[in-house]
Amino acid sequence: NAGVMQNPRHLVRRRGQEARLRCSPMKGHSHVYWYRQLPEEGLKFMVYLQKENIIDESGMPKERFSAEFPKEGPSILRIQQVVRGDSAAYFCASSPVGQGTMNTEAFFGQGTRLTVV
């Protein structure tokens, strides 16, 4: 039973380029969460998605960032026109039900380390 799969593990982008981070949840999980960890910081919630729906995007920056979780395929976190401040580790987590409805811990992927040069 594969865990949460994120790719790529490492991503280098030049300022102004686009970054696409992919997350395949665990089998049977329909809820996906994206978190960002800046150096020396804890994980900060970005967005919570179910299949084809954004449930909570209160942690997403207002511009340049978007997320989707299509009916088929992985969840995608997209960052347009990246800047140096976007350099961070981006973690995806999945759970079988929403964390707000049941006290189920989320399982995290290994993260994508984005470096903007």
Added chain:
Amino acid sequence: DQQVKQNSPSLSVQEGRISILNCDYTNSMFDYFLWYKKYPAEGPTFLISISSIKDKNEDGRFTVFLNKSAKHLSLHIVPSQPGDSAVYFCAAKTDYGGSQGNLIFGKGTKLSVKP
């Protein structure tokens, strides 16, 4: 404004002794608390959790204590082992309000267990 605070960035303990990691929170609406363990270059892995209706939860060498009046929780690891060396994150969530799907994390405490 940090709602979940881990005031000790690091902790060093001798193998076999007890490790106590502390966490304070400010939001009285939090109703569920979790501890995650993270090794370098890996994602966090769930360790143990506690509901706000309890004051203690135990799982093997790991025990979490919750003091709601003080808005404080702690993770005890007994006996500590070198393989426990990692960064430990405290996290909390609430079932109320719009942000039901997210966890609020502390900044983490780096535990080093010396042989």
